[in-house]
Every structure is written in C-alpha cells, then in structure tokens.
Amino acid sequence: CTHYIFIIVIAVNSTLLSINAGDYIFYTDWAWTSFVVFSISQTLMLVVGACYYLTFTGVPGTATYYALIMTVYTWVAKGAWFSLGYPYDFIVTPVWLPSAMLLDLVYWATKKNKHSLILFGGVLVGMSLPLFNMVNLMTVADPLETAFKYPRPTLPPYMTPIEPQVGKFYNSPVALGAGAGAALSVTMAALGCKLTTW
Numbered sequence: 001c002t003h004y005i006f007i008i009v010i011a012v013n014s015t016l017l018s019i020n021a022g023d024y025i026f027y028t029d030w031a032w033t034s035f036v037v038f039s040i041s042q043t044l045m046l047v048v049g050a051c052y053y054l055t056f057t058g059v060p061g062t063a064t065y066y067a068l069i070m071t072v073y074t075w076v077a078k079g080a081w082f083s084l085g086y087p088y089d090f091i092v093t094p095v096w097l098p099s100a101m102l103l104d105l106v107y108w109a110t111k112k113n114k115h116s117l118i119l120f121g122g123v124l125v126g127m128s129l130p131l132f133n134m135v136n137l138m139t140v141a142d143p144l145e146t147a148f149k150y151p152r153p154t155l156p157p158y159m160t161p162i163e164p165q166v167g168k169f170y171n172s173p174v175a176l177g178a179g180a181g182a183a184l185s186v187t188m189a190a191l192g193c194k195l196t197t198w
Helices: 002-026 028-057 061-084 097-109 114-137 143-149 173-195
Strands: none
Touching: 028 061, 028 097, 028 114, 028 173, 061 097, 097 114, 114 173
16 A cells, blocks of 8 residues: 555656646746756656556556556646636646656566666656657747746746747757756666665
8 A cells, every 4th residue: 555655646746846847938048958957857757656666566557557647647737727827838748658658668578677677768768758848849839929928927027038048058958858867767767666675
C-alpha cells in the first residue's frame, strides 16, 4: 500500500512541478532558458517515478501508465486555470507519454534488465522529451501575443513581457535540454530503481 501511495504522491508532485515550470510561455524574455529548465525538470520527474514504478511491478507498460496519470492530473489543472478565465494554453502540458513508452520498450527489449533500463532508458527519455515538448509548443499560440492579451495579474512590473532575446545565450534549447537531460536522467533512473529496494 505504501508503494502505491508513493506513486500517487510522485504523480501529484509532477503535476505541481508542471504548473510551476510550464507557464514559461508567459515569461517571454526567458522563453528558451525556461524551456531548457522545464525540459530537464520534467525529464527527471518522469524518469525517477517511471523507473520506480517499472521495477516495483516488473511489468513493461507501467511507465506509460505512470505518465498517463501525470498527464491526466495536469489536464485537470489546466481546466482549473481555464475556469478562472485564462487561455487554455496558459499551461503547456508536457508530452510525457512517448518518452515513457520508450522506457517501457527498453525494459521489455532487454528482458527486464535493470542496468539497461538505467543506462539506455535514461538516455532515451532525456534526449526525447525536449524534442517532443518543442513539437508540442509549435501547436500553441504565439507566446508574445498571448502574454500581452492575457497579462498575469500577479506579475511585478519588472517581469512584464518584452521582446524575446532568442539565441542570446545559445541557439538550440532542444539540443541543450536533450544533452543535459540525457546525462542527468541516467542518475535519476538509478535512483528510481534504488527506491524499489528501500
């Protein structure tokens, strides 16, 4: 019972993290920087919970189920924001499911080898999630237009949206997020597997 409660707690925290990291679309001047931080945080949150869930049940497919829980919770949260009068793309729901499917595929293809799950699964999730999220963002309304049309009432004056400085620090947020995510998610995958034997 404790294990299942733990899974739900992680999924709820994933949702809260999405809401905090996911409204980067309104911080337009820092859009790409926020995208990298957002991608890494989502990668690590997904991989630690999914690896825990996978090794706990030992059934390929549970990582995808875990990602589905996170997705449903976040869509419910989006509905709450929508009811307050914000646009429906105020929170960009991360695309966890394809990356979780890759994790399940690695676990199944390597005949439930935990070390392969950590190494190959971690790298695949880290590299794929920023890519899927950028494709997801292409379907969302223009950030500047949205930000000026629906200004956040809680934003202080110094955070008023201004023209974004794209490419000021680096030219490819997807590549930076994927590289950092791939390196860090291997460690978090190992942590998720270790939690099974606590």
